Amino acid sequence: MRLRAGISAALASAAILLVGWQAGAQVTESNASAVTTSAAGNTAGTAGGTASGTGSTAKGTTGSSASGSSSGTGAGSSSSTGSSSSSTLGASAKAGGTYAGTAVETRFGTVQVQVTIKAGVITDVTALHLTDQEQRSVQISARAAPLLRSEVLSAQSANVQTIGGATFTSEAYLTSLQAALDAAHF
C-alpha cells in the first residue's frame, strides 16, 4: 500500500466512523424523548380502559410468566372494560371482554399484550409491555406494534406475518396474543 493511499484511506475511514458516531448520538437523543412520550401515551391508553395502573400490574406478573391469562377462573365479573389482570372464561367470552396474554420473555425484553373482544370481534390489541432492553428494541417495538395491531385487527386472529426486522418482538407479541385469545376461547 502506498503512503498516499494509506493516509487517504485512514482519513476517509475515520471521517465515516465519526459521522456514524455523531449520527448515532443524535438518534439516541431523539429516541430518549420518543421513549418518554410513548411511555406516557401507553399509560394514558391503558388507564383509560382499566380501573387502575395496568402498566405496573402487568410488569409485576411478568416474572411468573403465565400471568393473567388462564388463572382468573370464575371471575366472571369483568365487563368489557375490565381490568387486564382479571380474565374471564366461558360464556362471557363471546360476549366480550379484555384479556391479557402471557408475558413472553425475549432477549430484548418482555412482551405482553391485551386483547379486547366485543361481540366475538377483536376490537383492540393493546401492548402492556414491549421489548425495551436496548435502545434499538424500543424503536423496533414502537414501529412494529401498530403494524401488528392493525394486521391482527384485520385478520381477526394471531395468525399474521411477523414484521421484518422485528422478528423477536413479533413472535412474542403474537404468542402473547394467542394466549389471550385462548383464554378468551376466541
Add this chain to the structure above:
Amino acid sequence: MKSQLLASPGQRVGTSPGQPPVPARRNPTRGRFAAQHRRRMFRTDMLTVALWASLAAALALWLADGGMSSVGNLTQAVTAVGILAGLAGMDLVFLMLLLAARLPFVDGAVGHDRALEFHRKLGKPALYLLLAHGLLLATGYGMAEGLNPVSEAVALWTLVPDMWLAFVSMALFIAVVVTSLVAVRHRFPYEFWYFVHLLTYLAVAVALPHQFSVGGLFAEGTWQRWYWLLLYIGTGSALAWFRIARPVIATYRHQLTVRRVVPLVPGVFSIEMSGLRLNELSGNGGRFFVWRFLAPGMWWQAHPFSLSAEPQVGKSSRQPTLRITVRNLGAGSARLASLKPGTKVAIEGPYGVFSTAARSREHVVMIGAGIGITPLRALLESTPFAPGQATVLLRCSSTEELFLGDEILELCRKRGATLFHLTGPRSANTQSAWLPASAGTSRLRDFVPDITDADVYICGPSAWARLVLAEAKASGVREEQLHYERFDW
C-alpha cells in the same frame, strides 16, 4: 563481454547502427506513459481508499443507529462486538466478490491476478469475523437469557425463523475457505475447488434473510436496510454482468472458431482461431482470455491462456486470427492438442495489465522463461519503444524450449530490441539462480544497465519469477515498475 554470457544460439541483436540508445530519462513524471501511469496509480489508491471506507461504513451503520448507547454492561458489549463482527465480515465477503467480479476498473488498475491475490488474502479474515459473529451473539444472547452459548445456539436454530439458514450459510463459508487453503486445494482437481467455490453465492444468499428479519439494525424502514440491500444488489449485478453477460456477449460477438493447431515441440502447440471483429480485442499485447473450447469432454473446463500474438487482422487474404500458445501442463491442456478445426470457442476477457497499459517509462525490459515467453512475444510485438529502448531476456534450459524463438528474434531485429538467450542448466550461485550457470557471476544489471529507469515485465514459473523479482528490486527497480503474470494459482 556480454556475448560470453550467451549460451547457444548466442544472439544478441543490438540496436541498428545510426540509432544510438536514447539516454535514459531521469524524470519519470514526463514522457508519453507518465500520464497513463499517474492515472493508474491514482485508481489504485482510490481502490485502497474505497476498500477501507466500505469497512468503516459497515461499522458506521451500527454507530449511526445509536449502537454505542446500547452498550451498558458486559452482555451488551459481547452482543455489540458480535454484531460488528458480522457487519465487518459480511462487508469483506462483498469486497471479495467484487474483487472476483472482473470489474474493468479493478482489472485496469491492479490487474486480474493481484485482485485475486487480494481476494484470497481476505478469505480467512472474513471467515474469522463471521465465526466470531456467530459465537459472540450466541454468547451474548445466552448471557441475556441465562443460557449457555450452546443451548442458545440450539434455541436460535430451532425457534427463530431464518436462523437455521444463517447456520447453513456459515457451514458453506467454512467449506469454501477450507477448500481454498493452499494445502487442501492442490489435493483436488481445479474443477472440484471451483464448484465448491460457487457455493459462496449460495452462502451469501442464505445469509440474507436473518440479517433482515432477526437483526434490528436492518429493520424495515431504516436507511441501513437500504444501504445493505444496495450492497447485495450492486454486488449481484456486477457479478451477473461482468462474469456472465459480458462473456456471453463477447462470445457471440466474436464467433471464435479454431482454425488450426500448430505443434511447436512435443507438448507445446499454438492454437489459432479466427473470428469476427478481432481488432476490438487487440492493441494491448500480453493480455489473456479465459478460453472454453466447446467440444465434447472439454467444454466444461475453462483455461486462462495469454495471447501469444496480437490479433492478425487480415490485410492479406487471410482471415483475421488470434493465437495462443499452450504447454500441456495437465490433462486438460493436453487434450487441447487434439482440437479439431471448426470447434467453437467461448471467451472471457481480455484481462490483466501485463500489457502496454502498465507502462510508466520509455524503457522496457522483458524477462521470460518456459511457456512464460509467449505473452512477451505479444507484448514485444505491440508495445511502443524506440530502437535501443527495449531488452528481452529469454531463459530456458535448452534451445528446444525457446518457444516462438524465431518470431521473437525477428521482432527484435525489426524493432531494434536487444535480445539475450540465457540457455542452459541453472546457476549454482544462489543469488542469481534464475540465470544459467554459463552466466557466471553476472547480474541483471550487467544485461540491462539502465534497468532502474525501465518497466520490467516478468513471466515464467513462479519460483523462478520470484528470484527475478527479488533481483530487480535489489537493483533499484521500484515495485510500480515491476509487472508480472502468474500462470499458476
